[in-house]
Amino acid sequence: MRLALFCAALILTGFAARADVLEYHSVDEILETGRESCTFFDNGEFSLEEGAITEVDLDGDGAPDKVVMESRFECSTAASLYCGTGGCMTHLVVGDQVYSRLAKGWKAVEWAGDTIILLALHGSECGGTNLRRCYEAITWSEGGFKSVRTPPDGGR
Numbered sequence: 001m002r003l004a005l006f007c008a009a010l011i012l013t014g015f016a017a018r019a020d021v022l023e024y025h026s027v028d029e030i031l032e033t034g035r036e037s038c039t040f041f042d043n044g045e046f047s048l049e050e051g052a053i054t055e056v057d058l059d060g061d062g063a064p065d066k067v068v069m070e071s072r073f074e075c076s077t078a079a080s081l082y083c084g085t086g087g088c089m090t091h092l093v094v095g096d097q098v099y100s101r102l103a104k105g106w107k108a109v110e111w112a113g114d115t116i117i118l119l120a121l122h123g124s125e126c127g128g129t130n131l132r133r134c135y136e137a138i139t140w141s142e143g144g145f146k147s148v149r150t151p152p153d154g155g156r
Helices: 002-013 015-021 025-038
Strands: 045-049 053-056 065-069 073-077 087-094 097-103 105-111 115-119 134-141 144-146
Touching: 025 045, 025 065, 025 073, 025 087, 065 105, 087 115, 097 115, 097 134, 097 144
Parallel strands: none
Antiparallel strands: 045 073, 053 065, 065 087, 087 097, 105 115, 115 134, 134 144
């Protein structure tokens, strides 16, 4: 019964397609959504593991920005609420701009004065399978996140 209710909730509330539906503007909004999801699932208690929020200068202004990894979110009533076989939502946050992707991991690389974020993606993102990862490179330029991929919001 709980499983049926949870599946219905995913469909009705849109949690199954969060990357394409929700538009975040802050770390607080991301955390609040994680907390609400956990509470909704059998009144669970939400917490963050170490490394859930990492400071990285993404835009080159010398001030720390944030990378939020839902793989470090914990819910007392659900073992895999925030991740699946495709990975976990990873959010890059600069001011009120948030770039969110389903990823299996990330790494910051410094190159020619730029911080480039490499996201390890599910192989299906590149025409393969789960076992064949591919990578997306993301950087900050001209006031926004840039990648050769189409953004999850279609470029809005």
